[in-house]
Amino acid sequence: MKHRLFVAAMLTLPATAFAQNCEMKLGAMGPMSGGAAQWGLAMNSAAELAAAEVNQEGGVKIGGKTCKVVVVPYDSKYTADGAAAGSNALAAQDIHLIIGPVGSPEATGIKPVAARNEQISWNASYAKNALEPKFPLMFHIAPGPSGWADAVIKRAMKEFPMKSVALIAPNDQGGTDIASVDAEAYKANGVTTTEEYYQRGTTNFAPIVTRILAAKPDVVDTASSPPGDAGVIIKQLRLAGFTGAIGRLGGPGTDEIVRVSGGLDVLKNFYWFETVPTGDPKVRAIDDEYKKLLGKDPIGGTAVWADLPAARMTLKAVSIAGTDDAKAVAAALRKMPVDDPNIGKGYWAGKKQFGIAQELQFPFGVGIIKDGKNLGVERQEVKPE
């Protein structure tokens, strides 16, 4: 018996938590270092805010008691192994609910492990198999491009007539899974497409820009290139004399792109997808609330806003279920109406694409910059599938 305790204590040392009166731990997972750090840190910020909101009211209700929510972050490093290890590390702290992970490799890695550990996880990846019916505890923070690309393209075509588009994205799963879906959506709207993939870690895009421009596209779409990369690509496209519109049917990060590329004048004509309608003052108010409750600025930009509803709903579901058991929380979640005080009304989606309706579909935004003037982000309402 003594040995058993010793072995367990030695090996679970990182997990040793001095159980307070009543406390519920919420995992926040994603890459928190390296190139995609901001997405993981945004997950953490969203989880922190949702927890702070609930704690303000006393906490979540578990078995008649009110428990304080504590967020435990995990750096899953944008790899399959990192996410798998993270699922286990969090499970060892008796954490059944995870906000995150972020990237496609992480989503792939956490799937079987979180199922084994009976954990809910909310991935934000745009992977083609972000959800699968055989993993009923997996949830999806927002739809991939198949959910919105068509609407964004239709809106953009009104502003910028186009016949051909060149898509550019990194050559790994985070790039190919999105650019290829974007390309289908463009084709469906009668636009011819070429796809160009670069090696992640490329810093100077001048040669690739030259290659893209040889095909003389009307529009260049930076898809899911990280914002830093996209900013450089745009800067170098303009330098090379490209005057057409530039699109971004990928992730958030427009502010960063504006900074890196050199300003609105450089972007000139630009349209992009926002996971949430960022032009809405109610949505922007999230940052103020974060600052008020946590006394610092959130890290991760607009991604925090997109991740927040999932964290809020999860904590709400805990109180409804009266437990943080993953299966019970998942059951409560599925029955909950999708409505966020800041973002607005949405729906459960995903049945059509994944065969399981565990994807949050909220109103999203289409941003337009025309002739160097930011016309703002238009709100796009969504309809149930």
Place this chain on the structure above:
Amino acid sequence: MLLRIQDLWVRYGGITALSGISIDVPEGETVLLVGANGAGKSSTINAIIGLVPVSKGRMLFEGTDLTQIPCERRARLGIGYSPEGRRVFPTMSVTDNVLSGAFGLGRKRQTEALDWLRSVFPLLVDREKQPAGQLSGGQQQIVALARAMASFPKLLLMDEPFLGLAPVWIKQISDAILQLRARGTTVLMTEQMARPALKLATSGYVMRGGEVRRSGPVDAIRDLALADEYL
């Protein structure tokens, strides 16, 4: 006494290279260490310059115990070193090789040293830009000597300067050493080839198996030294 070595022991791993030798190098003289391969000649030189650690004993250079001073500071005390097998800096030009021996002495003294060495060794002018690694063995020996002399040391250590050289080069190097001695440099040299070396030396030590077998003026050790040469 410029250099006084007392009861010097050097061990590498389990092997004893020097077992308690004592050597005196009086100012202005040329002292020769002769002996066969493995007699401990190079170990003595390396111990003085600091390339091998000393396990016991003292080495007093002008009264300062060298064992307390790290290798790279011993040159500053006035010890020049021409290593066994020349070991010139192969990628560096002849001039740079020489000047590296006068590191940090200031441009004036460096120019002075270079001018004097070039007058002694015309080779340094003819080959000034050539990488030292491309020179012949004898030429490299000249460069190594010049490098060692560039700081005008009080004591010049020469480890096997004739090793692998043709007689014509041995003659040239010998002349060079005589010229250096004329400048008042004290020399401690080792050599397997006793015959040409004995012509240069004033006194000597015959070493065998890490010990000194006989010492004294050149004439006193000549027979033993020559006997060893053919071992």
Place this chain on the structure above:
Amino acid sequence: MRIKLLGWTEIVALLLLSCGFIVPMFTRSVLVYSVLNQAFVGVIAAESVWIMLRMNLLSFATPAFMAIGGYTVAIAGQYDITDAFLMTAAAFLVPALVAVPLGALVLRLRGTYFVLVTFVLSQIMQLLIFETPGLTGGSNGISGVAPVTLFGAEMGTNRLVLEYACGLAMGATLITGVLTRYFRQHFAAIEENEILAESLGLVVWRYKALGFVVAAGVAGLAGYSLVNMLLTAHPSSFDSATAVDFIAYTIIGGRLSILGPVLGTGALVYATNLFGTHGQYAQGLYGVLILVVVLAARGGIVGTIAALWRRVS
């Protein structure tokens, strides 16, 4: 002189690893399972690095051979080939066979050139995976790899997966131990001074090639174990940057004996998990740990223990 097949260090290493069979009797903590599982994968990979270090060659190619081993198994799984013995053999032999022609190319290089060329090899492997979506699933990898079967029974539970990983790690340790013991003097001669060894009549290339091929096979086993743990073969698992981790395991552990990779992996995998819950500070803490260990513990963990032992006795 009699050549021993195993020394006491190898036996201690095997005993340490065998805790993978013992621990599940006492605990069901998922973290314990997870840390041990990662450690078993890491130990195998670190041993692959260590074999090459015995010959004074620092290899960054481990992830490349891990990928070959891992993808071999994942692809075989798609054809319903899951037998444990068959897969273990394949995960060892396929990378080993690939290493034969590669070795002929890269073993001509020494020192830092070898380091850099093996780094390039693992970069090429990543790009090859991306460029062959038909075979390897490209950037998406192969997910849902079928669990291995031992005598027809599926090894699906956490505990069985852990025990299987433990078995693989012990197997790899046995292979590594026997190889480095049997050729101890040859490897030592090459490590000490390759040119001298050659001039003394040792056919250096033969032993280097052997070491390279076995190291590749051992790395393949690590890839197999990793794929089996994740049930996914994904390019991010075999990123060239992970080579640095395996080298760190070996050097932090100490290169003196096979206990080095075993202890080093244990310590660093444990630390990685400990730091993982520090979010963005994880990498930095890991960096500080490396700095401290390298500066404070010369010769790694094993070297320090040995030094302490000598002082005590």
Place this chain on the structure above:
Amino acid sequence: MDQFIQAAIIGVSLGAQYALLALGFTLIFGILGVVNFSHGGFYMLGGYVAYSCVAFLGLPYPLAVLVAVVATGALGWVFELFLLERLVDDHLATLMLTLGLYLVVSTGLLTVFGPLSMEFAFPVTGALHMGPIYVPRENLIVLVVCLAAIAALWLVLFRTDLGRGLRALADDRAVAMAQGLRPKLLFPLAFAIATGLAGLTGALVTPILSLSPNVGDPVLATSFLTVILGGLGSLEGAALAAFVVGIVEAFSSVYFGGSIGALVLFVLVLLLLVFRPTGLMGRPVRGA
């Protein structure tokens, strides 16, 4: 044809940037025998120091670049003198130490500056257009600075006492020490020069490209490639190889695309090493 000329121009400008990085990397390797895994860290640090000087202190950009060079050089000097120097002959230990430093530096930058890219623009923008061909002005400046830096480094190494001392230590450490050359004095200086070069590159290039706490990762890979191709420890080789890598990367990316372009480059380096194991201008090797 236009595309061909454009690719060549891009290749040369890439080459200039790679040359600055590779020179520092090969200097540290050639003289200290250390494979510097923290090279990318100093590159990032140079970028952030220059950025901070411009954004927070309001310094003019050229002065900010100078501050960045001094700051990265000073950090390199301190790191070599107090940490690296203790284990400088143990190649594995120095590899681990520089790796540890890199992890600490990148985490520090992430913590202080956050994960997002900074707004850091090069003061000179625009391009010279000649028909369809264009040359960005900023690239011309980088090229000029690169050539100036190569010239300055050459002068230091081949025309000063310091340079002679460093080359002597690189050629034969033991004999150099016996000649009175002090590694404890010279190695930190060499390291500082090299890290200062990395900092210079960062301060110059990050405003042209982007500045975030992960831009250091590719630096190491590029430096590796360039230095192997050029031959370890050879400055001329590194400079030449940098332009070869830049041009090959430009042409293969333009004609085959980014992903295959990288593959072409790697395979080319691999083949070169197989047929010419010491690189373009390499010398025999040290142990790893």
